[in-house]
Amino acid sequence: MPRKISSTPTRRDLLQGGGALLAAQLVRPAAAQPKAPVFAYVGSFTTAQRYARGDGINVYRVDDATAQWTHVQHVGNLVNPSLLAMRGDQRCLYSVHGDETYVTAFSVDRQTGQLGVLNRGETGGRNGVHLAIHPAGRFLAVANYGTGSVSVLPLHADGSLADATQVVALQGQPGPHRVEQAASHPHDVVFDPAGRFLVAMDKGLDRIFVFVFDAATGKLTPTAQGSAVARSGSGPRHAAFHPTLPVLWVLNEIGSTVVTYYWEAERGHLRPAQILPALPADYTGENTSAEIVVSPDGRFVYCSNRGHDSVAVFSADPATGLLTPVEWVASQGRTPRFIAFDPAHRFLYVANEQSDDIVPFRVDAATGKLTPAGQPIHNASPVAIVFAG
Numbered sequence: 001m002p003r004k005i006s007s008t009p010t011r012r013d014l015l016q017g018g019g020a021l022l023a024a025q026l027v028r029p030a031a032a033q034p035k036a037p038v039f040a041y042v043g044s045f046t047t048a049q050r051y052a053r054g055d056g057i058n059v060y061r062v063d064d065a066t067a068q069w070t071h072v073q074h075v076g077n078l079v080n081p082s083l084l085a086m087r088g089d090q091r092c093l094y095s096v097h098g099d100e101t102y103v104t105a106f107s108v109d110r111q112t113g114q115l116g117v118l119n120r121g122e123t124g125g126r127n128g129v130h131l132a133i134h135p136a137g138r139f140l141a142v143a144n145y146g147t148g149s150v151s152v153l154p155l156h157a158d159g160s161l162a163d164a165t166q167v168v169a170l171q172g173q174p175g176p177h178r179v180e181q182a183a184s185h186p187h188d189v190v191f192d193p194a195g196r197f198l199v200a201m202d203k204g205l206d207r208i209f210v211f212v213f214d215a216a217t218g219k220l221t222p223t224a225q226g227s228a229v230a231r232s233g234s235g236p237r238h239a240a241f242h243p244t245l246p247v248l249w250v251l252n253e254i255g256s257t258v259v260t261y262y263w264e265a266e267r268g269h270l271r272p273a274q275i276l277p278a279l280p281a282d283y284t285g286e287n288t289s290a291e292i293v294v295s296p297d298g299r300f301v302y303c304s305n306r307g308h309d310s311v312a313v314f315s316a317d318p319a320t321g322l323l324t325p326v327e328w329v330a331s332q333g334r335t336p337r338f339i340a341f342d343p344a345h346r347f348l349y350v351a352n353e354q355s356d357d358i359v360p361f362r363v364d365a366a367t368g369k370l371t372p373a374g375q376p377i378h379n380a381s382p383v384a385i386v387f388a389g
Contacts, residue, residue: 038062038389039113043081045381054381057081059113067347067360067374073114083384085131090388092159096128105161121161123151130188135195139218148184150200152218168220172205176233188238197268201236210268228270242298247321251292251303274322278303278312291339300368304336313368329370332359343389351382
């Protein structure tokens with residue numbers, strides 16, 4: 001009688017030569033998925049009016065273990081691509097253009113890192129200095145520094161832009177600084193973590209405006225509070241939310257201070273809780289504070305200082321969000337306009353605008369302290385960095 005053939009190998013089969021190979025195949029682990037490459041996108045000032053040496057947006061491949069950057073692409077013929085934002089899926093990049101009236105949308109090739117121009121969208125305002133993408137990815141908000149307004153631009157499914165559908169003029173009494181506060185100058189827009197509100201820091205009016213944001217239509221409506229009033233002459237510039245606590249930290253440019261606000265998320269209300277100098281007590285020179293970032297666990301806050309040319313490190317109380325100074329670290333260059341974490345949060349990169357370099361600092365996850373790491377990256381007039389990876 002012929003032997004019955006089974007599709008399942010027997011123990012005897014597995015012990016024979018061919019069976020040994022089959023057994024090895026049965027226990028072989030699945031192949032590891034290749035790690036997605038990390039890319040950095042650096043914006044710059046480009047015009048003589050800004051005493052700039054930059055040439056557009058430069059793209060780099062980043063070794064996130066060594067902080068070494070390799071140049072990939074130069075995107076030229078751009079006017080002052082001075083602040084960048086990456087869409088959540090990392091397939092589209094957006095840039096405002098200092099002194100201009102539009103935003104540019106780019107496609108992102110995640111394998112090569114290279115950018116392709118999609119289109120432009122008009123903001124209805126001048127000198128866009130900051131932009132933010134709503135968490136749902138359907139709208140983009142812009143702070144128009146030159147005309148004292150906030151714009152909302154719809155985003156199409158392919159990432160391209162429509163022109164602004166709403167432009168809100170910010171109203172109030174200008175601050176006391178005759179040059180920097182002659183009128184409304186919004187310098188930052190930030191969506192709250194839930195995407196229900198948009199917060200706008202107005203350097204010229206010493207106010208922090210809060211709007212209800214309609215995620216379906218993109219419409220902005222002032223909250224009942226309308227705005228929180230900052231200390232006179234402080235010049236609110238940039239802000240960042242705590243990742244989990246109801247806390248918003250605001251960095252004041254003119255006053256060189258950082259303020260902790262408690263955030264009432266149900267009604268979009270801000271209540272000040274603490275103000276601290278962003279500078280060490282023994283520094284008496286000129287300074288304007290620039291950028292603020294928060295560690296992913298919310299334990300540390302970092303602020304850049306132009307003049308003192310440093311990064312201030314603060315620890316945040318895990319229960320209250322109140323800050324305590326940890327250290328001030330020299331930026332290793334002149335005029336650190338921008339700072340940003342890499343995707344793994346191992347390094348903090350400092351863009352020194354006037355010394356034409358980007359300096360990597362290794363971050364101690366336990367203490368928050370910074371240590372220079374690796375060679376600076378040469379990039380003319382760097383003023384913004386975003387990452388994909």
